[in-house]
Amino acid sequence: MEIGLLIGAIAGGAAAGAGLVYVISSNRNKGAAAQVVSEAKSKAEVIIKESELKAKENFMRQKEKHESELQDKNRKIQESENRVKQKEQSFNQKLENMNRKEKELDTVKENLNVQLEIVAKKKDDLDKYHQQQVKQLEKMAGLTAEEAKSQLIETLTAEARTEASAQIKEVVDEAKLTATKESRRIIIQTIQRTAAEQAIENSVSVFNIDSDEVKGRIIGREGRNIRALEAATGIEIIVDDTPEAIILSGFDPIRREIARLSLHKLVSDGRIHPARIEEIVAKTKKQLEEEIIEIGERTCIDLNVHGLHPELIRMVGRMRYRSSYGQNLLQHSKEVANLCATMAAEMGLNVKLAKRAGLLHDIGKVPDDDAETPHAILGMKLAEKYKEHPEVCNAIGAHHDEIEMTALISPIVQACDAISGSRPGARREDVENYIKRLKDLENLALGYEGVEKAFAIQAGRELRVIVESERVSDDKAEMLSFDISQKIMKEMIYPGQIKVTVIRERRSVAYAK
Numbered sequence: 001m002e003i004g005l006l007i008g009a010i011a012g013g014a015a016a017g018a019g020l021v022y023v024i025s026s027n028r029n030k031g032a033a034a035q036v037v038s039e040a041k042s043k044a045e046v047i048i049k050e051s052e053l054k055a056k057e058n059f060m061r062q063k064e065k066h067e068s069e070l071q072d073k074n075r076k077i078q079e080s081e082n083r084v085k086q087k088e089q090s091f092n093q094k095l096e097n098m099n100r101k102e103k104e105l106d107t108v109k110e111n112l113n114v115q116l117e118i119v120a121k122k123k124d125d126l127d128k129y130h131q132q133q134v135k136q137l138e139k140m141a142g143l144t145a146e147e148a149k150s151q152l153i154e155t156l157t158a159e160a161r162t163e164a165s166a167q168i169k170e171v172v173d174e175a176k177l178t179a180t181k182e183s184r185r186i187i188i189q190t191i192q193r194t195a196a197e198q199a200i201e202n203s204v205s206v207f208n209i210d211s212d213e214v215k216g217r218i219i220g221r222e223g224r225n226i227r228a229l230e231a232a233t234g235i236e237i238i239v240d241d242t243p244e245a246i247i248l249s250g251f252d253p254i255r256r257e258i259a260r261l262s263l264h265k266l267v268s269d270g271r272i273h274p275a276r277i278e279e280i281v282a283k284t285k286k287q288l289e290e291e292i293i294e295i296g297e298r299t300c301i302d303l304n305v306h307g308l309h310p311e312l313i314r315m316v317g318r319m320r321y322r323s324s325y326g327q328n329l330l331q332h333s334k335e336v337a338n339l340c341a342t343m344a345a346e347m348g349l350n351v352k353l354a355k356r357a358g359l360l361h362d363i364g365k366v367p368d369d370d371a372e373t374p375h376a377i378l379g380m381k382l383a384e385k386y387k388e389h390p391e392v393c394n395a396i397g398a399h400h401d402e403i404e405m406t407a408l409i410s411p412i413v414q415a416c417d418a419i420s421g422s423r424p425g426a427r428r429e430d431v432e433n434y435i436k437r438l439k440d441l442e443n444l445a446l447g448y449e450g451v452e453k454a455f456a457i458q459a460g461r462e463l464r465v466i467v468e469s470e471r472v473s474d475d476k477a478e479m480l481s482f483d484i485s486q487k488i489m490k491e492m493i494y495p496g497q498i499k500v501t502v503i504r505e506r507r508s509v510a511y512a513k
Contacts, residue, residue: 170489177493206245209267215239215246217272218263228274232281233259253321258284292317299330303337305356309386315366322365329366332420333359339416344409350391354409357395360388361413364396376400434460437494444491445484445500450476462499463488469506477502 138144209215219226219239226237234255238247248259262284266272269280293310296317300308308316319330340358344351364379373381380397391407398405399414438456445454445465450472455464465484467477481502488498 174489206247209244209246214267218246218267220272220274224274225272225277228277229259229262229281232278233262235259253323254288254318257321258288261288289314292320295320295330299334299359303334303355303359305337305352305359309388312360312363312382312386312388315363315382316359318366319362327421329362333362335420336361336413336416339419340409340412343412343416347408347412349408349412353389353391354395354412356389357392357409357413358416360392361396361399361417374400374402376402437492440492441488441498444487448480448484450480458499460494460498462501465500465502467502467504469504472504474504477504 138148217225218229218237220228226239230237234252235258236249237259238249240247246263248256248263258281262277262281265280265284266277269276293314294317296308296313296315299316300306300313316330316333319333320328322329337355337358340354341351344354360379360383362375362379363382364373364375364377367378367382376397376399380393380403383393383396391409394403394405394407395410395413397403398410399417401414405411405414438460441456441460441463442454445451445463448465450467451465452468453466455466456462457464463484465480467480472480481500484502485498485500488494488500
């Protein structure tokens with residue numbers, strides 16, 4: 001179409017050229033007209049050729065564009081066909097797998113039905129055989145099944161009564177043993193109130209010096225310096241042949257700390273005489289008192305316990321210099337407070353009150369006066385004096401069962417106190433006894449026939465016994481757990497209770513080769 005238009009334009013141009021030739025021929029001579037006509041024809045041919053070339057180039061561009069679009073469409077169609085073929089193949093494969101699994105399931109179902117029929121038949125045969133055996137037993141014993149059951153119940157009742165009587169006796173014996181243990185505990189508590197449960201480790205501090213020349217300066221002329229120091233601190237100062245060391249002996253850990261700090265200041269200062277000693281000891285007492293209050297405040301901040309009376313804060317700080325069976329009293333109280341908070345949170349109780357009661361439960365061990373009152377009662381009175389919550393007061397007073405528990409947090413404090421004190425490694429000389437108790441538990445169980453292995457777990461709170469399935473039946477395993485628990489109660493001394501678990505496992509192993 002475009003080529004036709006170009007040709008028309010060229011023809012129009014030719015006609016115009018012809019008209020022009022005619023005009024010129026009318027005005028000029030024939031030679032000039034012929035030359036003009038010749039030039040016009042040449043120009044017309046050039047124009048026609050250029051137009052044809054442009055038309056051909058445009059046509060080729062359009063053709064290439066059309067072919068490129070056509071190739072893209074063909075490629076996309078081919079890709080779509082390939083995806084459809086792949087999906088069709090995947091679908092066919094899944095369909096084949098489904099058909100195969102369905103056939104396998106039908107086969108398994110048929111086998112299961114056959115096995116169920118066999119089991120039902122065997123059960124019927126077993127019931128018939130059981131009935132025959134019961135009839136033969138009734139015939140041989142001359143008793144019916146109901147009569148035999150009655151006699152068995154009577155026998156078991158008599159045995160139960162006998163065992164109950166034995167257990168009553170064991171309870172009485174245990175009560176006597178508990179009374180002995182309780183008397184020992186009271187004695188230990190009384191000694192502990194004076195911070196002297198072990199004189200070797202709890203009543204001696206060692207002050208290290210740079211050289212033995214300092215010993216003479218501490219003793220002073222005719223011993224006046226050491227006498228002044230002992231009088232001011234209330235601590236016995238032992239200067240012997242121990243190299244580069246002076247021993248401070250006393251039952252009060254706070255006084256020993258005052259003496260140690262005073263000695264350090266005197267030796268560092270170099271001026272050692274009675275007047276200076278009295279001045280340094282007075283300053284050290286004041287400094288230690290401030291440190292005690294700071295320790296109490298820091299402990300309350302760490303535990304998020306607020307609103308304590310200043311005197312209670314001071315007592316909490318004094319716990320830092322007290323110990324219970326070798327366990328630092330402040331660390332023990334902080335541990336009990338955290339345990340109480342955790343346990344109270346698990347039970348949905350007031351966490352803040354529980355933590356407060358755990359921190360203050362041994363506050364009665366700190367005062368040196370009123371030594372006749374048990375520390376739990378003394379702590380309760382102090383808490384009441386300083387306006388603590390009634391539940392906190394009850395928990396403090398009842399954590400050793402001196403008074404009746406009326407608050408829900410009271411048994412929590414008692415349990416957490418026992419956990420902190422009885423855990424392995426918490427108190428001196430408990431680790432060896434703990435390990436020995438675990439070994440005794442395991443050896444006791446291994447002494448029974450059919451026991452393969454025995455493990456004391458849960459810090460000795462549970463004994464797991466693994467028996468041989470060929471030698472011990474299920475009924476015998478149940479009796480074995482009872483027998484072991486009875487023997488533990490008779491022969492061992494332990495805190496709380498011990499759970500005895502007997503495990504009987506039967507395994508059938510075969511190898512396909």
